[in-house]
Amino acid sequence: MTATSETWSYNFAYLDEQTKRMIRRAILKAIAIPGYQVPFASREMPMPYGWGTGGVQVTASILGPDDVLKVIDQGSDDTTNAVAIRGFFEKTAGVATTTATEEASVIQTRHRIPETPLSETQVLVYQVPIPEPMRYLEPREAETRKMHALQEYGLMHVKLYEDIARHGHIATTYAYPVKVSGRYVMDPSPTPKFDNPKMDNSPALQLFGAGREKRIYAVPPFTQVTSLDFEDHPFAVQTFEEPCALCAAEGVFLDEVVLDDRGGRMFVCSDTNHCEERRAAGHRGRLSGDPTKTEDASQGERP
Amino acid sequence: MNLPVFDDGAPLLRASGVTRYYGTRIGCTDVSFELWPGEVLAVVGESGSGKTTLLNCLSTRLVPTSGVVEYRMRDGAMRDLFQLNEAERRLLMRTDWGFVHQNPADGLRMTVSAGANVGERLMAVGARNYGAIRGEAESWLDKVEIDTGRIDDDPRGFSGGMRQRLQIARNLVTGPRLIFMDEPTGGLDVSVQARLLDLLRQLVGEFGLSAVVVTHDLAVARLLSHRMIVMRGGNVIETGLTDQVLDDPRAPYTQLLVSSILQV
Numbered sequence: 001m002t003a004t005s006e007t008w009s010y011n012f013a014y015l016d017e018q019t020k021r022m023i024r025r026a027i028l029k030a031i032a033i034p035g036y037q038v039p040f041a042s043r044e045m046p047m048p049y050g051w052g053t054g055g056v057q058v059t060a061s062i063l064g065p066d067d068v069l070k071v072i073d074q075g076s077d078d079t080t081n082a083v084a085i086r087g088f089f090e091k092t093a094g095v096a097t098t099t100a101t102e103e104a105s106v107i108q109t110r111h112r113i114p115e116t117p118l119s120e121t122q123v124l125v126y127q128v129p130i131p132e133p134m135r136y137l138e139p140r141e142a143e144t145r146k147m148h149a150l151q152e153y154g155l156m157h158v159k160l161y162e163d164i165a166r167h168g169h170i171a172t173t174y175a176y177p178v179k180v181s182g183r184y185v186m187d188p189s190p191t192p193k194f195d196n197p198k199m200d201n202s203p204a205l206q207l208f209g210a211g212r213e214k215r216i217y218a219v220p221p222f223t224q225v226t227s228l229d230f231e232d233h234p235f236a237v238q239t240f241e242e243p244c245a246l247c248a249a250e251g252v253f254l255d256e257v258v259l260d261d262r263g264g265r266m267f268v269c270s271d272t273n274h275c276e277e278r279r280a281a282g283h284r285g286r287l288s289g290d291p292t293k294t295e296d297a298s299q300g301e302r303p
Numbered sequence: 304m305n306l307p308v309f310d311d312g313a314p315l316l317r318a319s320g321v322t323r324y325y326g327t328r329i330g331c332t333d334v335s336f337e338l339w340p341g342e343v344l345a346v347v348g349e350s351g352s353g354k355t356t357l358l359n360c361l362s363t364r365l366v367p368t369s370g371v372v373e374y375r376m377r378d379g380a381m382r383d384l385f386q387l388n389e390a391e392r393r394l395l396m397r398t399d400w401g402f403v404h405q406n407p408a409d410g411l412r413m414t415v416s417a418g419a420n421v422g423e424r425l426m427a428v429g430a431r432n433y434g435a436i437r438g439e440a441e442s443w444l445d446k447v448e449i450d451t452g453r454i455d456d457d458p459r460g461f462s463g464g465m466r467q468r469l470q471i472a473r474n475l476v477t478g479p480r481l482i483f484m485d486e487p488t489g490g491l492d493v494s495v496q497a498r499l500l501d502l503l504r505q506l507v508g509e510f511g512l513s514a515v516v517v518t519h520d521l522a523v524a525r526l527l528s529h530r531m532i533v534m535r536g537g538n539v540i541e542t543g544l545t546d547q548v549l550d551d552p553r554a555p556y557t558q559l560l561v562s563s564i565l566q567v
Contacts, residue, residue, distance in 0.1 A: 137412070150390045154427025158412070161419045161426065164433055165455045230433040 007186060013060040013093040017044055023061040023216070027207060035180030036148070037131050042214040046088075051081060052110060053211030055127030056088070059108045062207070068096045070104035075112035075253065075270035082110075099273050111174075113195040115252050115274040115290035118204035120221060128210040131217060133187035135176045140159065153185050156228055164233055171237065180219055180227045188225075194237045194253045195298045199225040244269045245287040247278035313340055313375060315340045315481060316361065320478035321370035323356050329537040334370070336532060336542065338482070343507060343514045345528035345545065347560070349523060353537040354517040355485060362402055362483045363392055374481075388404040397427055398446060401474030407466035410473070411458050417444065418454040424477045443472040447502060464495035468502065473505065482514045484512050488523055500526050521564055525549055533557050 011017065019041075027039035045053040063069065069089055073081040077099040085108060086097045098104050101116040108125040118124060134144045137155050147155065156177050163171045176193035180186050188199060189208060192273065197221060201205065206219040229235040245246060245251045245266040252274065254267040266287050269275035314337035323325055323330035326534060331353035338344050347353045358436060359365035363384050372384045377399065384392065390524045396402070404410040411420050421440040422430070430436050447468040449461075458466050467487065487503065488496040507514060518524055524531050524545060531548050533541040533556070541554045552558045 137415075146389075150393060152393065152427060154423060157426040157431070158415055158419050158423050161422055161433065161436065162415050165416050165418055165437075231431050232434050 010092045012065070013063045013089065013095075014045075015057065015060045019057075020061040023057055026216045027058065027061065027218065030059075030216050030222050031205070032046070033184070034157075034220055034223050035184030035186040035217060037215040037217045039214055040216050042211045044060075045211065046213065047084070049212040050129060052085060052108070052127035054209030054213075054216070055108050055110070055125050055211075056085060056209075057211060058125045058207050058209035058216065059085075059089065059106060060093075062125075063093055063095060063106060065093070065095065067105045068098050068103055070098050070101065071109075071274075072107065072112060072114070072271075072273075073110045074115075075255075076272045078272065079101060100277075101273055111191055112253065112270055113191060113198045114270070115249075115271045116277075118202060120203040122204040124202075124204050124206045126191070126208045128187070128189040128205065128208045128215075129212070130175075131208065131210040131213050131215040133175075133185055146211045148184060151183070153228075156185055157230070160228060160230065160233075164230070170229065170233055170235070176235075177228050179228060181223050182226075185228070186217060186219075192238065192253055193227065193235075196227045196235070197224070197237065201225075240267060242267055242286075244275060244278075244285050246285045247275045247283045247288065248285040249278055249283070250276070311462065313379075313381070313517075314321075314338060315342075315375050316515075317371075317373045318361060318380070319371045319373075321357065321360050321367045321372060323353075323360050323419070323421060324364060324368045330351070331360070331534070331537045334532075334539055338481075338513055338515065340513055341511045342530065343516060343528045345524035346517045346532040347524050347532060348520060348534035349560075352534040352535075354519075354534055356537075357516045357534070358483055358485055358515060363396070363401065364402075377480075395423055398477045399479050399481065401471075401479045401482040403467075403470055403474060403484040403487050405483065405489045407458070407463070407470045410470045411466065413459050414457060416455045416457050417449065417461070417496065420458065420469060420473050421476050424473065428477060443476050444469075446474040446506070448498075462495075463491055464499060467491065467499060471503070471506070475510070475512075478510070480510055481511060484514060484516045484518075486518055486520075487516065488520065496523075503527060521549060521561065533560065538555055 021163050023040055026038045030036065030038045043057060045056055047053060071082045071086045073079040076082060089095055090097055101114040105121060106123050106125065109128045132144055134147065134155050137159055160170050162172045173189050174190045174192050176196055178186055178188055178196060188196060201222050201224065203221050205221050227235040240254045244252065244254060246268050248267055253270045255270045257266050257268055259265055316338040319335050321334045322332045334357055346357060348354050360367040365384060373381045374384055375381050418437055418440040421443050422436040425436050425439060441454060444451050444454060449465055449468055458469055461469060488499055493498065500523065516527055528545045531545045532539055535556050541548060541557045548557060549561055552561050
């Protein structure tokens with residue numbers, strides 16, 4: 001069987017046209033009410049819940065034959081989830097895929113917003129596990145919906161208060177609650193709070209899909225997104241003491257990689273595409289394997 | 304909290320013919336009374352007499368089958384509670400009113416610290432300064448005689464009496480004018496009950512609160528309330544000043560109730 005005939009055994013981008021139509025309606029409503037969780041009839045997808053079924057359905061509904069798709073998982077283009085979803089759309093939609101952020105028109109992501117600034121021609125699709133920001137404080141769905149409707153968001157600050165009381169600072173580092181366009185409080189999915197400022201006034205359309213919870217929400221382009229905080233404990237993003245060990249980038253989100261059992265570790269860019277591009281441009285970090293720097297050099301720097 | 308609008312001697316809460324049926328079964332029928340600013344009203348009666356149904360109807364937690372409940376808002380206007388929209392009603396419940404549950408776990412967030420429990424209402428009405436919220440929480444813990452060193456402990460580690468006092472602090476922090484209490488001393492031992500009653504009496508006096516207290520314990524009614532309503536089978540069978548009702552009960556059922564108090 002050739003690749004072409006395989007493609008024909010599915011409708012374009014796997015979902016049938018009526019389902020896509022239903023999801024597009026939910027997306028339009030979500031864009032019209034920034035931050036509001038729109039219920040939709042989530043379908044079973046050929047992957048388990050928690051692997052991005054919501055994001056995949058949103059991507060499938062907005063994808064056109066000319067789109068270029070990029071999929072990232074924890075900032076990386078080459079982890080299982082990213083490779084599998086990219087392969088899924090190559091097979092079912094036959095669209096072009098890429099790992100380069102600036103070439104992509106649709107970017108499906110779990111956790112990260114790319115370091116390269118997005119443009120007005122791009123759409124960012126998030127995979128969301130739990131769309132309700134108040135879920136762990138108020139388990140009743142009927143009650144949280146009412147709280148959203150009446151803008152009763154005192155509870156969100158109870159969570160932040162608890163953080164400060166226990167840790168001396170706001171210790172929430174991911175899924176950090178934001179207020180969209182001065183109205184709805186939204187869970188920005190498990191992205192690190194480092195990425196929260198990138199959501200604010202982003203030129204790209206941001207869509208959030210939660211498959212198991214059957215909710216879609218959105219942040220339209222150039223919409224105000226404010227992270228919640230206290231007057232005397234303002235919102236702040238994570239900072240890192242050392243630059244990326246491979247490309248020497250600063251002011252980006254870094255992952256910690258343990259190297260051995262003697263305390264050796266390195267910090268590398270979480271956004272693999274950004275890191276590769278920088279290395280191609282000649283930037284070199286402490287452990288980048290530069291021929292002039294041998295293993296001895298790195299050994300010497302270990303604690 | 305004695306606002307000038309009350310100088311005209313208007314009631315704070317007025318119930319007229321409040322009736323609630325559960326299907327064909329009676330919850331409470333045709334209850335009418337007026338509650339005045341600074342007054343504590345006790346609703347007493349045996350289990351199943353409709354006390355809690357009445358309290359829930361008054362506090363808008365339950366919609367009465369018929370009858371009207373009116374409340375004097377802060378602007379002095381008398382409003383029918385069931386004509387308010389939901390947003391207004393919920394705002395009223397978390398600012399101008401308090402509700403003390405019999406079981407503190409129903410009124411507290413058991414998984415967040417004592418400080419956050421007290422601070423929640425403040426944050427709900429827009430307080431956004433951590434230091435100020437914490438300071439207010441500390442002063443309220445002190446007022447209800449909880450060691451301020453326990454501000455970061457969650458109520459699961461508190462004794463029954465402490466939980467009940469924490470629940471009271473959580474309700475009073477926004478300076479409400481009316482408190483509903485459902486068996487506030489139920490399940491506490493007598494010495495803890497005595498302390499709690501002492502505290503409640505002091506707070507009610509200090510802040511000029513009005514309160515509706517539901518209890519089956521006539522001693523609680525005697526200590527806390529100015530006036531009382533005796534209920535049985537969903538009907539009001541006697542009303543009057545507390546001392547009058549308890550010392551000179553008129554209805555046979557009230558006489559029975561008063562004579563059933565155990566003497567030590």
